[in-house]
Amino acid sequence: MLNYKNIIFDFGNVIAEYNEDYIFRQFCADAKDLPTMAQAILPTWPQLDYGSLDYQEVKEQAMQSVPSHLTEAVENFYDNWYRCLLPIKEIWSLIEELHNLRIPLYILSNAPTLFAAKADYYEITKKFTGILFSAPLKMGKPNPDFYRYLFDTYSLIPEECFFIDDRSDNIMAGRSLGMDGIVFSGDVQAVRRAIGLP
Known part of the structure; x- marks a missing residue:
């Protein structure tokens, strides 16, 4: 009972x-770029959890904040991270x-x-x-x-x-x-x- x-x-x-490290590694080809990606993405994550920021707007801002060679990786992260748990x-x-x-x-x-x-x-x-x-x-x-x-x-x-x-x-x-x-x-x-x- x-x-x-x-x-x-x-x-x-x-x-x-x-696992943030594991998830980021699925989208970032070069380990040297991991800190840059994390800095672009993680600071706004709590607000995304609480729905106080628009997901699409945050994604676009993050894409604009990274060097051009990471733009596609950041976009791919925002579109597909949910698959990586x-x-x-x-x-x-x-x-x-x-x-x-x-x-x-x-x-x-x-x-x-x-x-x-x-x-x-x-x-x-x-x-x-x-x-x-x-x-x-x-x-x-x-x-x-x-x-x-x-x-x-x-x-x-x-x-x-x-x-x-x-x-x-x-x-x-x-x-x-x-x-x-x-x-x-x-x-x-x-x-x-x-x-x-x-």
Whole structure:
């Protein structure tokens, strides 16, 4: 018997590994150019996550800010980075198991509009009852309003939910509203114990 009726997952570094160095290397042919690309892209990423900047405008500004030989690489990054997250296979297996047990599953994740539009690139998303990404809603973790939006949208009782996220501040925000959770650091067995699976 599971300890909770609903299980909530973050995406990056829970369902799939978000490794900036690995992702940049998929688009940058010369390692010497990696710092330049990172400087053009990373400073605005939090605003993209929160939907406070327009994705296309940020992309164009970044393309203009780099030397000409990197323009195409930067464009390619903005168009295709969402393909480069590495599945965390043990979590995928857990999601499959919970889905087969008919446990409602949800994603609550900070991510730019492009990822929100393309997340179904990852087949595992079909197993989820509901998916919320931050940028389209212009709110994100750890803002309590984002959590309340999840609860209200899907008629969830916080005390019946369990949240898996890689950041302690996001877990604490959920707990402040009554939703228990665990900081995921790669230990899937700890997650299983917390939710009541052997």
